Amino acid sequence: MYSLILHGRRFSELQKWRNLRFAVNPLQNASYFSNSFSSASGSYVSPKDGQKGKNFTVSDLVDSLGLTTKLAESISRKVKFEGKGNPDSVLSLLRSHGFTDSQISSIITTYPGLLIVDAERSLGPKLQFLQSREGASSSDLTEILSKVPKILGMRWEKAISVYYDFVKEIIKADKSSNFQKLCHSLPEEGSKQENKMRNVLVLRELGVPQKRLLHLLISNYQPVCGKEKFEASLKKVVEMGFDPTTSKFVLALRAVYSLKNETVEERVDFYKRLGFTVGDVWKMFKKNPFFLNFSEKKITQTYETLKKCGLLEDEILSLLKKCPQRFGASEQKIDNAIETFLGLGFSRDEFAMMVKRYPECIGFSAETVKKKYEFLVRKMNWPLKDLVSSPSVFGYSLEKRSVPRCNLIKALMSKRLLGSKLPPLSHVLAITDEAFLNKYVKIHDDKELVAELMAIFTRGHVS
Incomplete structure (x- = not known):
């Protein structure tokens, strides 16, 4: 596989290899899976998750960068701002080095921990070091760090320099669609950096999107550090039929790379004892490659807890x-x-009926459920039985889907064009935009009415 890249053979050869498929069920043979992740060079400053920031920081992110309140709150939960430096100083420093607000938003969204870095002692010197290197340009600096801001989380100048250059070369190659020239600038043979660069090039040739590649390149916890093991794991994932352009491809590669053969055999046997077939396990792996990483204790706990929902064993399996x-x-x-x-x-x-019809119900926060319940039941007056029949409505965006459609329905009812009774909930929310507009807007011959309804629909705010 490596020779296909290093000796410049045509992409068509990789394409042929990419199209391979298993003739047998891959989970029937645990040898299709490999062991644990390799380690890589470079240390990171990793913020602790789940800690709340101050409200003024959320407001500052919204006001300064134009982030949505929801996104700003999400960022504030991932880092602890109090006593950890000055986020305003970080933002000012980035702007002084030519980063636009859009680029800063991208950086902070991807790497919230940067907000608590000491701007003067840590972040500033790293930016100055990168700018002082021969051939450095402001546009390169802002583009590269906007795409992979975690480079700034590395502690050593050598690591920062190496990975900055890797990312720069990949971005340049992507723009020219010429990956072959990168083969001549690989790091020294046998080094971890060489393995990473070579592996990333192979993934790019297979069609893995740039945004996933770049994060694979600088991360320690990813299967791009080895050589033979990486090659074997990648071959298995391609043969399983995962699409390299999707996120599941990378998840599958991680899972295959990290699982020991014995572990796979034990998990498959355990699932069989629960009532699943080997075929079921394979299909579930295709849907969620990481599920085989769950321990037997975790699986048993989930299985037993689902019984509390009122589900029978065959319903839980389903x-x-x-x-x-x-x-x-x-x-x-x-x-x-x-x-x-x-x-x-x-x-x-x-509730058991809703979970059977729409299992995602289990994953929604209480705040989300209550907010949508208040709007659909309290404000719109749909009965609970409608939500039981169509629980997927809890998964629809309130602002982008439910509110605009419901405002239009209320307008039609006020004009006595629908009668006094609400249409079934599923007829309003559980259909496509095109079907909804055909059913409630385009059916009318009055052009002024249609224009008015479309204005209500596109306005999309709670009236």
Whole structure:
């Protein structure tokens, strides 16, 4: 595989290899999986997750960078601002080096921890070092660091320099669609950097998008550090039929690379004891490659907790086949979901029905569920039974879907064009935009009315 890149053979050869598929079920043979992740050079300053920042910081992010409140709040939860430097200083420093607000927004969204870095002692010297290097340009600096800001989290100048140059070369090659020339600038043979660069080039040739490649390149916890093991793992993932342009491809590569053969065999046997077939396990892996990483304890806990929802064993199997990501739901999260829905007036049987129809119900926060319940039931006056019949409405965006459509429905009712009774909830929310407009707007012959309805629909705010 490496020779295809290093000796300049045509992409068509990789394409042929990419189109390989298994003739047998890959999970019937645990040898299709490999061991654990390799380590890589470069240390990172990693912020602790789940810690809340001050409200003024959220406001500052919204006011200074134009971030949405939701995004700013998400960032503030991922870093602890208090006593950890001055975020304003970081923002000012980035602007002084030519970063636009759009680029800074991208940087902070990708790497919130940068906001708590000491701007004067840590961040400033790194930016100056990169700018002082021969051939450095302001446009290169801002583009590269906007795409991979975690380079600034590395501690050593050598690591910063090496990975900055790697990213720069890949971006240049992407713009010219010429990856072959990169083969002549690989780091010294046998080094970890050489392995990473070569592996990333192979992934790029296979079609993995740039944005995923660049993060793979600088991360320690990714399967791009080795050689033979990387080659074997990549071959398996391609043969399994994962599309390299999707995020699942990278997830599958991580899973295959990290799992020991014995672990795969044990997990498959355990799933079989629960009632799944080997074919079921393979299909679930295709939907959520990471699900095989869950321990038997975690799987058992999720299985037993789902029984609290009122589901029977065969219903639990059906649910998990459809949404294997639910294996990752904590006991507390499932308990909270049950409590939230029961607290809103749904019976336990109704909740069980909703989970069977739309398993994602388990994953929504209490705030999300209550907010959508208040709008659909309290404000719009749909009965609870409509939500039980169409629980997917809890997954629709309130601002982008539910509110605009409901405003239009209310307008039609006020004009006595729908009668006095609300149409079924599923007829309003559970159809495509095109179907909705055909059903409630374009059906009218009055052009002024159609224009008025379209204005209501596109305005999309709560009236």
